[in-house]
Amino acid sequence: GAVVSQHPSRVICKSGTSVKIECRSLDFQATTMFWYRQFPKQSLMLMATSNEGSKATYEQGVEKDKFLINHASLTLSTLTVTSAHPEDSSFYICSARGTAGNTIYFGEGSWLTVV
Amino acid sequence: RKEVEQDPGPFNVPEGATVAFNCTYSNSASQSFFWYRQDCRKEPKLLMSVYSSGNEDGRFTAQLNRASQYISLLIRDSKLSDSATYLCVVENDYQLIWGAGTKLIIKP
Numbered sequence: 001g002a003v004v005s006q007h008p009s010r011v012i013c014k015s016g017t018s019v020k021i022e023c024r025s026l027d028f029q030a031t032t033m034f035w036y037r038q039f040p041k042q043s044l045m046l047m048a049t050s051n052e053g054s055k056a057t058y059e060q061g062v063e064k065d066k067f068l069i070n071h072a073s074l075t076l077s078t079l080t081v082t083s084a085h086p087e088d089s090s091f092y093i094c095s096a097r098g099t100a101g102n103t104i105y106f107g108e109g110s111w112l113t114v115v
Numbered sequence: 116r117k118e119v120e121q122d123p124g125p126f127n128v129p130e131g132a133t134v135a136f137n138c139t140y141s142n143s144a145s146q147s148f149f150w151y152r153q154d155c156r157k158e159p160k161l162l163m164s165v166y167s168s169g170n171e172d173g174r175f176t177a178q179l180n181r182a183s184q185y186i187s188l189l190i191r192d193s194k195l196s197d198s199a200t201y202l203c204v205v206e207n208d209y210q211l212i213w214g215a216g217t218k219l220i221i222k223p
Contacts, residue, residue, distance in 0.1 A: 034211070043202070043215035044159065093158050097209075104211065106158040 003027060004096050006107025013114055018082045021110045023094030029074035030096035034104075035067075038091045050077050084114040118142060118212045119205050125218040132193050136217045138203030139185045147206035148179055150188045152199045153216065159202055162188075193221050 003026040013019045023033060032051050036044040048064075050056040050071035058064045068080040077096075081088055093109040121138045128134045140148075148165035163170065165177040165186050176189040190197055198221045203214035 032209075044213045046210070046213075049210070091156070104161075106160070109158045111156070 004030075004094065004105045004107040006094050006110055008110055009108060010111045011113070013084055013112070015085055015114055016083055018080055019084060019112060020078055020080045021092055021094075021112075023077045023079070023096065023107050025075045025096045025098070025105070028096075028098040028105075030077070030098060031074065032097045033071055033077040034095045034097075035069060035077075035079050036093045036095070038093065044093065047079075081112065084112070086114045088112065089114045117215075119203055119214040121203050121214040121217050123215055123217060125220050127220045127222060128193055130193060130195055130221055130223050133189065133191045134193055134219060135190075136188045136201055136203075136219075137185055138187070138214050139183075140203075140205045140212070141184070142205070142207050142212075143181075143184060145205045145207050145212075148186050149204040149206070149211075150175075150177055150186075151202040151204055153202055154199050162201070190219075193219075195221050195223060197221050 005024045005026055011019055034049050035047045037047050038044050046059050047062045048056040048058045048069050050069050052071050052074050056069035066082055071077040091109050094107040095104050097104050118141050150162040151159040152162045153159040163172050163177050165179045167179050169178040174191045178187045200216040200218045202216045205212045
C-alpha cells in the first residue's frame with residue numbers, strides 16, 4: 001500500500017538553530033501534504049497545508065516565517081523549524097493525500113527536542 | 116465549543132469487556148467521519164471510516180448519527196492490544212478536524 005516516509009524520526013537540536021524534517025510519498029503522487037504538531041496528551045493540531053508548486057496555507061497562529069514549508073515536487077514536502085526554541089519541542093507529523101481518492105496517509109512522525 | 120469533542124478518559128476496561136466511545140461535532144455540513152488509533156509516541160493510523168448506515172469490522176462497530184451530530188465506536192471482546200488513544204476525525208471541505216482523543220487502557 002501507499003507509504004509516506006518521514007525523517008528524521010528523532011532529532012535534538014540546540015536552541016537558535018534550524019532543523020529540517022522531510023516527508024516523502026514513496027509510491028504515489030501527493031498533491032496535498034499536511035503538517036501537524038502534537039504536544040503530549042493533546043490532539044493533532046494542523047499547522048499548514050501545502051499543495052505542490054504553490055505556497056503553503058498556514059493555520060491561524062502558526063508563524064510562516066518560523067515554520068518554512070516547501071512542497072517542490074509531488075513526492076516531497078519539507079518543514080524547516082527556524083531559530084528553534086525549547087517550546088518548539090514536539091511531535092511533528094506529516095500526512096499526504098494522493099491524486100486519486102480521499103485517503104490520507106501519515107508519515108511516522110518526527111520527535112523534535114530543542115535543548 | 117470545540118469543533119470535535121471527545122471524552123479524554125482514560126477508560127480502564129477489563130480484558131474481554133465491551134467499551135464504547137462517543138464523539139460530537141459542531142459542523143452539521145461535515146462530510147466524512149473517521150476513527151483513528153494512535154499508540155503512544157506513534158503516528159495515527161486509520162481504524163475505520165464511519166458511514167451513515169453504520170459499519171462493522173470484526174470486533175469494531177462505528178455508527179454515525181447526523182441528526183444529533185455524533186459518532187460512536189464500539190469495541191467488543193476487548194484485547195490488551197486495543198490499549199491506545201482513539202481519535203475521532205471529521206472532514207470538512209477536505210480538511211480534517213481532529214478530536215483530542217480518548218485513551219483506552221485494557222487491563223488483564
